[in-house]
Amino acid sequence: MSTTFTKSMARNVFYGGSVFFFLLFVALTLDTNQTLPKRDNSQNITPSVAHGKKLWETNDCIGCHTLLGEGAYFAPELGNVYKRRGPDFIKAWIKSQPTGTPGRRQMPQFNFTDQELDDLVQFLKYTSEINTNKWPPNIEG
Amino acid sequence: MQYKSQAVAKPYFIAAIALFIGQIVFGLIMGLQYVMGDFLFPAIPFNVARMVHTNLLIVWLLFGFMGASYYLVPEETETELFSPKLAIAMFWVFLVAGALTILGYLLVPYAALAKMTGNDILATMGREFLEQPLPTKLGIVVVALAFLFNITMTLLKGRKTAISLVLVLGLLGLAVFFLFSFYNPTNLVKDKYYWWWVVHLWVEGVWELILGSILAFVLIKVTGVDREVIEKWLYVIITMTLVTGIIGTGHHYYWIGAPEYWKWWGSIFSALEPIPFFMMTVFAFNMVNRRRREHPNKAATLWALGTGVMAFLGAGLWGFLHTLAPVNYYTHGTQITAAHGHLAFYGAYVAVVLTIISYAMPILRGRAANSEKAQVMEMWSFWLMSISIFMITLFLTGAGILQVWLQRISETPMGFMAVQDQISLFYWLRELTGVVFLIGLVVYVCSFFVKGETKAA
Numbered sequence: 001m002s003t004t005f006t007k008s009m010a011r012n013v014f015y016g017g018s019v020f021f022f023l024l025f026v027a028l029t030l031d032t033n034q035t036l037p038k039r040d041n042s043q044n045i046t047p048s049v050a051h052g053k054k055l056w057e058t059n060d061c062i063g064c065h066t067l068l069g070e071g072a073y074f075a076p077e078l079g080n081v082y083k084r085r086g087p088d089f090i091k092a093w094i095k096s097q098p099t100g101t102p103g104r105r106q107m108p109q110f111n112f113t114d115q116e117l118d119d120l121v122q123f124l125k126y127t128s129e130i131n132t133n134k135w136p137p138n139i140e141g
Numbered sequence: 142m143q144y145k146s147q148a149v150a151k152p153y154f155i156a157a158i159a160l161f162i163g164q165i166v167f168g169l170i171m172g173l174q175y176v177m178g179d180f181l182f183p184a185i186p187f188n189v190a191r192m193v194h195t196n197l198l199i200v201w202l203l204f205g206f207m208g209a210s211y212y213l214v215p216e217e218t219e220t221e222l223f224s225p226k227l228a229i230a231m232f233w234v235f236l237v238a239g240a241l242t243i244l245g246y247l248l249v250p251y252a253a254l255a256k257m258t259g260n261d262i263l264a265t266m267g268r269e270f271l272e273q274p275l276p277t278k279l280g281i282v283v284v285a286l287a288f289l290f291n292i293t294m295t296l297l298k299g300r301k302t303a304i305s306l307v308l309v310l311g312l313l314g315l316a317v318f319f320l321f322s323f324y325n326p327t328n329l330v331k332d333k334y335y336w337w338w339v340v341h342l343w344v345e346g347v348w349e350l351i352l353g354s355i356l357a358f359v360l361i362k363v364t365g366v367d368r369e370v371i372e373k374w375l376y377v378i379i380t381m382t383l384v385t386g387i388i389g390t391g392h393h394y395y396w397i398g399a400p401e402y403w404k405w406w407g408s409i410f411s412a413l414e415p416i417p418f419f420m421m422t423v424f425a426f427n428m429v430n431r432r433r434r435e436h437p438n439k440a441a442t443l444w445a446l447g448t449g450v451m452a453f454l455g456a457g458l459w460g461f462l463h464t465l466a467p468v469n470y471y472t473h474g475t476q477i478t479a480a481h482g483h484l485a486f487y488g489a490y491v492a493v494v495l496t497i498i499s500y501a502m503p504i505l506r507g508r509a510a511n512s513e514k515a516q517v518m519e520m521w522s523f524w525l526m527s528i529s530i531f532m533i534t535l536f537l538t539g540a541g542i543l544q545v546w547l548q549r550i551s552e553t554p555m556g557f558m559a560v561q562d563q564i565s566l567f568y569w570l571r572e573l574t575g576v577v578f579l580i581g582l583v584v585y586v587c588s589f590f591v592k593g594e595t596k597a598a
Binding site: 005006010011014018021022024025028029031032033035036039041042045049050053054056057058059060061063064066067068069071072073074075076077098100101102103104105106108110126127130131132133135136137138139140141 | 171174175177178179182183186187188189191192251252255256260264266267268269272303325327328329330331333334369372373376377379380383384387388390391393394395396397398399400401403404406470471473474475476478479548549550554555556557558561
């Protein structure tokens with residue numbers, strides 16, 4: 001780099017640039033927060049959904065599955081599983097784990113009550129109705 | 142060693158390497174579970190192995206960053222560390238907290254762990270990479286604050302160089318953005334939106350400041366190039382990092398419920414994210430070519446060059462590969478993401494921590510550089526680990542392309558599990574290459590125990 005561009009100039013560009021783009025990011029975030037209610041399906045967050053989310057978290061479902069594409073890639077996407085499989089299948093599936101099929105990936109048994117299974121399904125239903133810009137590309141997730 | 146208090150870096154580096162071994166062992170367990178689904182089930186389910194794998198990575202990199210800071214800040218500021226005792230005390234706090242957390246993952250079902258550790262008071266657990274129980278998260282904050290206090294006090298009483306300022310800025314950002322891990326709203330979209338303020342703003346933001354300053358420090362030492370030149374480069378690189386990386390967060394906001402305009406913001410800015418990594422590579426090679434001295438530590442120079450190249454490939458090229466919204470629509474949440482994650486973490490952060498360890502550890506052990514024999518062995522481990530992680534990335538990319546095709550593009554899309562069966566060959570190849578990586582790591586560890594002729598520091 002030429003000698004006309006000094007270290008202190010570089011430093012000033014760094015501080016100026018970083019502050020500017022961070023503030024722009026904050027502004028976009030504020031706008032996002034204002035727009036979210038139209039997209040995030042938050043009007044359908046019931047106590048049941050909230051409890052379902054907590055069960056989702058305290059059993060580390062994200063450690064194997066993806067949710068809206070984020071998480072681990074060991075087991076199927078669950079952001080749209082409500083639409084793919086429906087509530088009854090989901091509950092029956094969770095209840096019958098692990099399959100014990102030799103060599104197949106195994107899901108643990110979590111011993112959920114019926115109420116807890118309903119809450120999880122409600123959470124997955126709420127998730128499936130978030131406006132995700134039409135992701136995933138098809139029902140297989 | 143110029144300053145006595147630099148010695149506190151040593152236990153940090155040793156702990157980092159020990160936890161690195163653990164990380165790789167659990168990586169191999171997971172790799173095998175990908176193809177032998179019931180391996181170690183139910184003793185170690187996949188999600189548990191994954192938590193251990195990723196959390197160990199984060200913890201050992203943090204050990205590495207802290208060790209690096211304790212080593213380089215006294216030398217940069219030309220003064221002893223403010224409190225070596227605090228540094229050692231925090232070392233044990235962090236190590237014990239880390240070990241207890243990992244044991245908790247392995248020995249207690251996660252839901253029971255959540256109950257035991259007060260997740261009902263403030264629910265923060267069960268989100269990717271932020272699985273730590275509340276006491277561990279609070280512990281991380283305490284350790285980070287004590288560490289920052291120690292480093293800042295040292296900086297205040299000594300010489301203020303660009304390298305140490307940038308380092309402290311990066312560490313401060315690391316601590317501040319971690320606070321978002323305590324924010325977990327029920328609204329899933331907001332939860333995900335701010336989760337990235339920890340994850341993305343760490344690894345594609347403030348961590349790159351830490352990376353840049355460690356690399357700049359080692360390059361000054363091994364090349365003898367003028368500080369003015371190196372620090373000017375450092376500023377230009379990190380400017381590009383933050384200018385592209387902060388708004389680049391938007392590439393995570395395409396499909397999680399955030400407004401559609403993030404497709405534009407995210408695509409444009411994150412497409413520029415490879416630039417700082419490319420500059421880093423040019424920077425490293427340029428400085429080594431213009432070197433004014435022949436430093437006896439050839440291994441450290443190799444690691445420094447390797448950091449630039451591997452970070453550019455993993456974070457830059459493999460990041461760009463799937464960052465544009467129309468591409469990401471198909472690749473989001475597939476093995477493509479996993480491929481990028483592996484090479485990016487290795488190239489940027491594993492490599493830079495091993496660079497500073499390679500440079501500093503011989504000096505901490507009382508010599509300018511290790512014996513020729515030990516260095517040759519260390520360089521072998523560099524090539525074994527770097528080539529095998531690159532191969533792992535290629536295999537996962539192959540798996541990802543097939544996965545995207547079979548599951549998302551094909552006219553008759555297959556289900557997830559059926560696709561996984563189809564691509565198992567790639568997972569086997571990945572696992573075998575993972576074994577080569579482990580061999581490389583064993584060689585690396587062995588290189589510390591090779592004796593031979595050395596020069597005094």
